[in-house]
Amino acid sequence: MHTFPAERTAVVTGAASPRGIGRATAHRLAGAGWSIGLLDVDGDACAELAEEISRGSGVAAAGVGVDVSDAAAVRAAVDRLEAGLPPVVGLVNVAGVSSPTPYLELEDDEWHRVLRINLDGVHHVTSRVAQSMVRGGVGRVVSISSVSAQRGGGTFSKTPYSVSKAGVIGLTRALARELGPHGITVNAIAPGPIDTDIMGGRLSEERKVELVADLLVDRVGTTEDIAGAVSFLLAEESGFITGHTLNVDGGLYMH
Ligand SMILES: NC(=O)c1ccc[n+]([C@@H]2O[C@H](COP(=O)([O-])OP(=O)(O)OC[C@H]3O[C@@H](n4cnc5c(N)ncnc54)[C@H](O)[C@@H]3O)[C@@H](O)[C@H]2O)c1
Secondary structure (H helix, E strand, O other): OOOOOOOOEEEEEOOOOOOOHHHHHHHHHHHOOOEEEEEEOOHHHHHHHHHHHHHHHOOOEEEEEOOOOOHHHHHHHHHHHHHHOOOEEEEEEOOOOOOOOOHHHOOHHHHHHHHHHHHHHHHHHHHHHHHHHHHHOOEEEEEEOOHHHHHOOOOOOOHHHHHHHHHHHHHHHHHHHHHHHHOEEEEEEEEOOEOOOOOOOOOOHHHHHHHHOOOOOOOOEOHHHHHHHHHHHHOHHHOOOOOOEEEEOOOOOOO
């Protein structure tokens, strides 16, 4: 069994948006001593966040702009990150898009757009980063699915989103099986409603009340709720957890 190197990097995708899960996660991991590699389609915001993180937490951080749906660009972007950071031990796949179009109005382009970013994107980044983790003999992969995968939507996004997030769970289980012998764990997190801007903009107080009505706790989730779960699954002590989907959803889905 390989232990974590003292200096190690977590790559976090989708961390650029100001009120998003990725940003909170990147800050949380930096606070736990991880060096941080950021990938987001918004390259400028990514670079600024990297600076903010290294100033604030004193860890090494770098950000590269890339569309995760472009496999070749992802490989090149990870090459750039790796050139200036400690070995990559963690990967957090956060980048994703919502899609509220009803199925009967859905056009092919929208279906493919969502699948390419939310599912192919996770595959592209994981496939490239797994090569490095296999060489290092240890790794932690966490991908953000959604309770939408388990409940067939029911929040804001509809069919292609649900399908893409169900795909992330399938990918997680298959990779847990194949990468386990290389010392790599692979898990997913299924968030319930989290207070970010992905559900058509900032949540109004009325919208929060509607969302909370379906939950067992009396509030919507925060980005810190997800960042804490990611940090737990990325930790060295979590090496016996793999192939798991952790619901962080205020009790919205019980299974
Ligand atoms: N907020 C919720 O309620 C909720 C619930 C369940 C799952 N999720 C999932 O959590 C993840 C983060 O969501 P969020 O709420 O922080 O949303 P967000 O919109 O704030 O963040 C999404 C990030 O992904 C980036 N991104 C989008 N397309 C990209 C692409 N093609 N390549 C690279 N980066 C790209 C965006 O620039 C942004 O920084 C998403 O995968 C989302 O589906 C969110």
